[in-house]
Amino acid sequence: MSDQKKQEKKNEDNQPEQESRRRFLKNSGLVAGGIVGGGLLGSFIGNPFTKDITTSNKDERPKKEFTETRMFFTRFEDFYVLEAAVERIYPEDGNGPGAIGLGVPYFIDKQLAGPYGSNKFDYMKGPVQEVKVASSYQTLMSRGEVFIEGIRKLNAESLRSQDAKFYDLEGEQQDEILKAMEAGEIGLRGVKGPTFFNLLRQMTIEGAYADPLYGGNKNMMGWKMKEHPGIRPGYSDLIEEEKFQIIERMSLKDYQG
Structure with missing residues (x-):
């Protein structure tokens, strides 16, 4: 067989494979x-x-923790001051993590970024009465505005009295400034010092013990320190038990699949 015929034969054999x-x-x-x-x-x-x-x-x-993102505070320095302040109100100790470890700063940030921070559902017209009770909220400023004013005033007072930023001070020095704010010894524009401090303390505690769905109480550690079982639909299966029952903690996240 000639070389030409051999090549034609080879092409014919390969044609089905090429077509396929x-x-x-x-x-x-x-x-x-x-x-x-x-x-x-x-x-x-x-x-x-x-x-x-x-x-x-x-x-x-690695997976990101999207609850730990800032939505309200646009300046890093403001957020650092907030972290330092809430940690002094709820410090870490032998029982467990403090406010920072529990994610309280991010809880506050998210609350201020929403309707609560803008006082959307509150009556915000005058007249404004003189503050007589520490828990009284008497100002025409929104909670977000109160926090910005208060946080920046803490830092300004720290720079004035200690020549250092608030978050760079020792814990005892930070306490002195916070006590002065609570006592009304530090002047703020549009709001009293005790109003800001009370709001700061209230939201710190809420962030430590609120459901983790809202950004605080990280890993339900706040509940763990209190031996709280979390958000459960009922206890009918345990109510007749004679011994103390230790049950698994549940968050609102556990009901969302």
Whole structure:
């Protein structure tokens, strides 16, 4: 058999395989831009230019805790002052984490970013009475505005009296400034010092013990320190038990699948 006939014979033998491959490429869209154009279809059927698809598509990045993102405080310095202040109100000790470890600053940040921080559902018209009770909220400023004024005044007073930023002071020095704020010895614009301090303390405690869904009480550690079972629908299965029952803590997150 001549060389020409041998080549023709070889081409005829390979023709079914070539037709099959051509049909596959046409139907899959690879020729029309599957691989070249970005590979949307190629990602479904497999990319021949990728050695290890499983490895390349695997996300090695650590999971982020999206509750720990700022929504209200736009200045880092304001948030650092807030962290230092709430940690002095609810410090870490042998029982467990303090306000920072429990995520209280982020809880406060999220509360101030919403309707609570803007006093959306509160009556905010005058007249404003003189503050007689520490828990009384008497100001035309929103809670968000009160926090910005109070936090920045803490820092300004720290710079004035200690020549250092509030979050750089020792704990005892921070306490002195907070006590002066609570006593009304530090003047604020549009709001009394005790009003700001009471709001700061109230929201610190709320952040330590509120449901983790709202950004505080991280890992339900606040409840753990109080031996609180969390948010449960009922105790009918335990009410007749004679022994003390230690039950698993549950958050509102546990009911959302």
